[in-house]
Amino acid sequence: MVSAAAAFVILVAAGAALVDVIAVRAGRPAATWRQELAHALATRPVDDVWMLAGAALAAAVGVWLLALALSPGLRRLLPMRSPAAMRAQLDRRSAALLLRDAALRVPGVRNARIRLRRQRILARADVHFRDPGQVKTDLADALDDARDRLALSRPPRIVVRVRRRSTK
Structure with a gap:
């Protein structure tokens, strides 16, 4: 949405400048x-x-635009395996909740x-009553x-990282 608004503003400004340059020519x-x-x-x-x-x-605007150009888009979405004709993506928070x-x-x-x-799932768990090594393997x-x-x-x-928590 923001990129569409920025593109529209730039388009209008460039169009006005172009019309004026053509008129001068x-x-x-x-x-x-x-x-x-x-x-x-x-x-x-x-x-x-x-x-x-x-x-x-x-x-500042130049640095911001450069950072936007270098950063990957749709960071909240994870691409899923799907047939070639279809593109499916999964929300990162939803995937974390399922995990x-x-x-x-x-x-x-x-x-x-x-x-x-994108490259790693970091799971931290508090162990309640079992051996932490077994819990880590099962987890x-x-x-x-x-x-x-x-x-x-x-x-x-x-x-996976596990730690034993006291039962207070």
Whole structure:
């Protein structure tokens, strides 16, 4: 939504500038806003507050656009295996909740926290009454099965950490 609004604003500004440039090339005078802008930019010193503020704003917008261009899109969605004609994606929070439910079904797990990234699933569990080594093995197996049921196109690796919690 934001990118569509930004593209629309840029399209309108570029269209207005293009219409004015074509009019000047056709022998008409430049638009008033363009003449005033050119005069203001030509007469102001470089160290003027408004010139520095405009330059800082242009640099900030440039850095923001560069960061958007380099970051992967749809970060909240995980691509799923599907036929070639169809594209399916799964919400990251929903997948984490499904994995958390699978972790809580393991006997001995009192509490589980799941962080789901593109490359890794980090599962942290509090052990209540069983041996932590056995719980870790069972939890890894349960999460592996649950991850396979999610049918992700690039299944992330699973990292399991367990700790014994006191029963106070």
